[in-house]
Amino acid sequence: MSETEKKIKEKDFNVNIEEMATAGLHFGHRTSNINPKIKQYIFGTRNTIHIFDLEKTAEKMKEALKFVKELASENKVLLVVGTKIQVKKMVEELAIDCNLPYVNERWLGGTFTNFDTILKRIEYFKSLEKKKKEGELDKYTKKERAKIDKILQVLERKIGGIRNLTKLPDAILVLDMKKDLLAVKEARMKGVKIIGIADTNVDPELADYPIPANDDAISSVKYILNKIKEVISK
Secondary structure (H helix, E strand, O other): OOHHHHHHHHHOOOOOHHHHHHHOOOEEEEOOOOOHHHHHHEEEEEOOEEEEOHHHHHHHHHHHHHHHHHHHHOOOOEEEEOOOHHHHHHHHHHHHHHOOOEEOOOOOOOOOOOHHHHHHHHHHHHHHHHHHHOOHHHHOOHHHHHHHHHHHHHHHHHHHHHOOOOOOOOEEEEOOOOOOHHHHHHHHHHOOEEEEEEOOOOOHHHOOEEEEOOOOOHHHHHHHHHHHHHHHHO
16 A cells, blocks of 8 residues: 555545445435435435435544544543443443543433533542542441442442543534434533434434434444544544
């Protein structure tokens, strides 16, 4: 590969249409389940299933990856949101590997719009953890300690992934904008930029950086997350 070819490949973030097709990014929903605003990204249909135009998907993905690269280079905060059962583990792994905050349980209403209250819950969570670690809970009865442990488990599940947030993130990555529409709405209300996978049943205009692609197949979501990881890790 020549130096020019290498530079072009780096500029394009190694986004490969054949790999995208193998990962199933092109499969949308049934033709009866479509958002009219996504039509510009659809190539055609196959067996009553809409098929994305992967050339257009690739271009939109490059735009999203360029934005992610800018965020990373400026040390800005990207919050990853994915609450569907099949993506929860992938969300957590990406977040841990790239040191990103994340939500992979139910989005708590008011996470952005009532952020001061969320910050107080985070402070309370951290203070309980500190007390447990330093043995300050030993003075309580076994029953009381069990109750506190239960509270810690609930807080870990609900806000563990955003425990290090001290302010609203600069952007969010939403893996299913229909499932996590509340997160999208709150981000728009607070001016937080949105990168979102937009399947054929989703309005792509909800995101600042939509990626028109299959948001159900694990292989599709994994491909997109791997690209984001590559960009952040470089």
